[in-house]
Amino acid sequence: MSYYLEAINQEKNHRRILKNISLEINDNSILAILGPSGGGKTTLLNILARIDQPSYGKFYSSDNIVPKGIMIFQDYRLFPNMTVFQNIAFGLRVKKKSRSLINIRCQKIMKTMDIADLAEYYPHELSGGQQQRVSLARAMILQPKLLLMDEPFSSLDENLRLEMLNFVKKIQEKFKMTIVFVTHFKTEAYLLSNQVAILIDGQIMQKGTPKEIETHPESFAVAKFLGQANFIPGELDENCFISSIYRGPVEIKSDSRQLLYIPFSNLITVDKTDYFAFEAVVKEINWIVNENRLVLNIDQVQIQINSNSSQFKIGKSYKFYFKQLPVVF
Amino acid sequence: MIKYGINGSYFGVVSVHCMFCLPYAIKLLEDNLALYGDKYEGVSTNLGANWWQTFIRVTLPLSKNGLKGAILMTYIVSMTQYLATLMIGDGKYLTLSVRMFPFTQAGRYKIAAIYAITFLIVTIIPLYIIEKVLIFRRGRHLS
CATH class of the missing domain: 3.40.50.300 (P-loop containing nucleotide triphosphate hydrolases)
Structure with a gap:
């Protein structure tokens, strides 16, 4: 029933x-x-x-x-x-x-x-x-x-x-x-x-x-409630997002606030994909259960991501990619 | 009450005692009910009880402490009503306090003392009984 x-x-x-x-x-x-x-x-x-x-x-x-x-x-x-x-x-x-x-x-x-x-x-x-x-x-x-x-x-x-x-x-x-x-x-x-x-x-x-x-949170309110994400302000030019850390194609959700949604997990990788994200310097590595929380510096902007890879060294620069097209709210 | 002609009657005496006692009783019961709000009534209804079952099985037992306080307070206030009983009862209704008071006024302290002890006994014994009868059953692990 x-x-x-x-x-x-x-x-x-x-x-x-x-x-x-x-x-x-x-x-x-x-x-x-x-x-x-x-x-x-x-x-x-x-x-x-x-x-x-x-x-x-x-x-x-x-x-x-x-x-x-x-x-x-x-x-x-x-x-x-x-x-x-x-x-x-x-x-x-x-x-x-x-x-x-x-x-x-x-x-x-x-x-x-x-x-x-x-x-x-x-x-x-x-x-x-x-x-x-x-x-x-x-x-x-x-x-x-x-x-x-x-x-x-x-x-x-x-x-x-x-x-x-x-x-x-x-x-x-x-x-x-x-x-x-x-x-x-x-x-x-x-x-x-x-x-x-x-x-x-x-x-x-x-x-x-x-x-x-x-x-796949469908709105900014949901994404914000779920937490564990970075919201990067920028501007939309058709399907292209222009911000201090990323300039490129994005998927635009309906309630556009012009914020790039980068969750801590499941979006950013160092493995090469079709969507280059940014080059960043690892500033901090904090241990959290089963993975590490990386604090990345990209041209004065700081973001955080989770990674279970142990390849990162503090102070070194790495190229990061999106696993899929990032979302803008 | 004198205006309405109920002085000198048993009903008048009961009415004047109620007038003095009710505010205490209502206040004590109200505070006790406010302590739990209607949260247990909501549980009872959700579990399938109707309003009468809820009142008998939940509201009334949870009001026991307030009810006990209200009965004790009412009893004590009523027992000590000297002037109101005398005025509305036209001196026809001799309660313990009405009997005792003239002796203290006249300086007959020995008889007054006997009445005082009697007063103490008839106040304390019912208090003890009410306390025993209406008290919550407490758990075995509580003192």
Whole structure:
């Protein structure tokens, strides 16, 4: 079952938080909504969870049943007056399921989430990771077709974050459900999702696979949000870009600001191609995991690129090439 | 209240006590509700509860501390209402503080002291009971 958002708009206090959001969410997939804080991510998720209603627009599914996602909140929101067991059983209790069924399903889900020994604990006695598992169990016991996660890993430390990312992936594969999660960490989005939608200032700027998004940002806003890039000002003369470091052909994207986009990775190489970029002197080499960050000097202009080659020496000059036609926004 | 002719009645005494106590009770409950906002109610609705289930299972239990404070404060304020009880009750309704006050005025401190101790007991015992009955169950690892 696929889900559709059609021209969703949300206005609060005369401020448009969401602007004409149209999205298709595929069945049995993980969609990440990636964007900066204050961009409307949580507002969108609240609409999918039916906690909030949009000012205009429709949210529907392909099987014509009114869809409603079950939400996992950023701060977990486990009921503080209930034990882990009572928290998990809450959704079934309000549906007036029998005590024996609740017990069986709770035991099963707690076993799956590896929290069986925490049943009698209260939320304040649990660690962040344990609280997240309980929160996940509380949602999963309802066997949702659509699971929503609001910045689910933001309060976990690095190791636990990776562990939980893998755990959620496993759960998704096991229960064959659709997950929509919002985050402002692009690594998190890339690691967990099949599709990424970039939400900036209440608008979906781009949707694609993590690789498509990272290698082909469609607008300046997306490129700027993704970061790890140099933006070189210059002037356009038809399809030719003239700047202090590069003069040559470029691909012009629609919203032209006359900025040459040079991402740190995947564009610049020393291997000869058809697109000569510039000659630069290596000023600094900084080690970052698995590769080096080079600081290059080109006629007083400094840019940074990543390279996994160890051939560079500080103070030496090298010729650099673009792997493909560079983009100007 | 005298103008509306409810002085000298049980209803009048209850009304005047409410008038003095309600602001404290409302303030304490309001502050307690503001502490959690509506975030847990949102979770409850999202998990499928209706408004009544949400109120009974979430809002009310989370208001326990505020409710406890409000009951305690109301009880204490009500117990110490001497002048209002005397005025609106026309002296017909003898609460503990109404009984005690003339003795302190007349300098009969021994009897007044007995009343004071009685007053202390009837204030502290209900406080203890309310504290025990309405307290949150805390986790085993907390002191």
